[in-house]
Amino acid sequence: MAVRPESPGFWEEVAAVPGGEAVTACIQCNTCTSSCPVESLEPAFNVRRLVARVRLGLREDVLSDDALWACARCHACIAHCPKGVRPGDVIEALRHLAVKEGHEGPGPRHLRAFVASLRQGGRIHEARVTIDSIGINGVVRQGFLPVRMAMRGKAPTLRAEPLSTAEEIRLLLDAVEGGK
């Protein structure tokens, strides 16, 4: 494949995000991918190649890749990397950039739904996050599972009480996002 690095400075951008600092220390040894429980099921998600693509400057290719959202955050790669790259944290940094830039897809949608629920109630309201993440169609595709959960008294609460201090959470989130 001919590689055209449209953003040669991409690695610097990633290294400036918390978690991405050590991205240049990678020696492409493949220890991360070998310890990854997702890669054997979904070869499109390959941690070593992801790091290589960052360093090749394939900015849009990486940030718009749905496979970026297949990482299950098991952190096995972080534990095993012999160079301290913390590949799982590099993925955290890449997802941060992808969401900040308004990329769409099931992954960014779930992340936004999660943060919206946290912002509103201070804690996560599972039913709302699920519906906002997978949509009503996604819930319908769950078939009888929600019914079976409800029969066991295991359905998430439909109306969650927000923390009485949820305003503090919003204040802190806004303060961080506002930069100061």
Added chain:
Amino acid sequence: MRYAYFPGCVAYDSCRELDTATREVARILGIELVDLPEAGCCGAGNLQEYSAEAARTLNARTLSMAEGAGADLLTVCGTCQLYLSRANKELQDPAVRERANELLAKTGRRYNGTVKVKHLLEVLLQDVGPRKLAAHVRRPLQDLAVASFYGCHILRAPGSPAAQNPEDPRSMEELVTLLGGKPTDYPGRTACCGFHILTVREDLAVRMSGASLVGAKAAGAQAIATPCPLCHLVLDTYQGKSSRAAREALGVPVLHLSQLVGLALGADPESLGLKRHLVSLKPVVRHVQAGEFVRP
């Protein structure tokens, strides 16, 4: 023994049985739990991706509440344990803590870095200790074959004993043995359940958890026990889907750590929320009730 208790969002919501079982275990062992009704979410990795600093600041807020109560923080979730202890480790750096405190000042709070974050597994084995725990066993598990499922995050949490040997942890097995059960060795003890991609790639998550369920069943496990409610959600609630993906009948009961301990300590099964599972726990309860001591 006194802890600031942080159940985590899922134990407040779909896994409420974990919260009730934990309170029951604490009551039996004489552990005082101080509630933190205003503590928020740990971020679970999502908030960390959205904004690392926001996640650290919200966790500093929770830690400041435990500090205010004069107690260490007790978690019952692998993911809460990972992200709270990671934040706590970062906040040991005075400059990082100062920055968090500048933000927290807007809410009238402050964190001085004095709290330890402990998972129930660590509290049971180290603070309560094997001797006292064993002395409280009223319903030994009768060699129940229990397959431990650690979950990734308790194995990666800085300072957690289970993280000292993440490739071959033994703390869950040690606990199972203390309670009179028989630890089942199987590939998958330290595997990933896939919870964190459940809403994005359910197909992968159910195959990942399915592999561990198949492994535990093949090794003869009568139940799986897990110290993480997120693993529990995938292993129990989604077991039907895992079974279809693996093309194997499963039916493996999955216990929260607190429920396993509560059963062995003689708690009323009703008080442990054992009916709030999708895979029935009746065979497990029947098995252990056969060996129950009659209380004097």
